[in-house]
Amino acid sequence: MGGVLHAKASLDVNFVIVKNVLAGKYKWALNTLKKPIVTINWLSQCWNEHRNVPQDSFRVLPFSGLMISVTRIPADERKEIEKLITENGGKYSAELTKKCTHLISDISFYDS
Incomplete structure (x- = not known):
C-alpha cells in the first residue's frame, strides 16, 4: 500500500503504532512527535479497506494496558x-x- 516501516524512532513518520501506554515509543510519540498514536487494528483496517481510514476510533487511550x-x-x-x-x-x-x-x-x- 505504499507505506514505509521505521523500526526505530524517527521524526519522519505520520503516526505511531503501539500496543499500550507502557510502550517506550508511546511516551516519545506523545511528548516529542505529537503525531497520532494508534493500535495495530488501524493498520489492519487500512489494509482491509485498501485506503487510509480515519484514526480516531483506533487511537490508544490514556490507560490502555494499565x-x-x-x-x-x-x-x-x-x-x-x-x-x-x-x-x-x-x-x-x-x-x-x-x-x-x-x-x-x-x-x-x-x-x-
Whole structure:
C-alpha cells in the first residue's frame, strides 16, 4: 500500500503504532512527535479497506494496558473511578494483585 516501516524512532513518520501506554515509543510519540498514536487494528483496517481510514476510533487511550486498583477511596467514588478507568482503555481491579500496574490512594481519607 505504499507505506514505509521505521523500526526505530524517527521524526519522519505520520503516526505511531503501539500496543499500550507502557510502550517506550508511546511516551516519545506523545511528548516529542505529537503525531497520532494508534493500535495495530488501524493498520489492519487500512489494509482491509485498501485506503487510509480515519484514526480516531483506533487511537490508544490514556490507560490502555494499565491495570489499576484503588485503596482508601470511599465506595461511591470507587465506582466513578472504575468507570473513568474503563472508558479510557484501562482495566479496573477491585483487588491489589501483582498484575496491577498502578494504585490510586487517598491518604487523607482516613486521616480526618
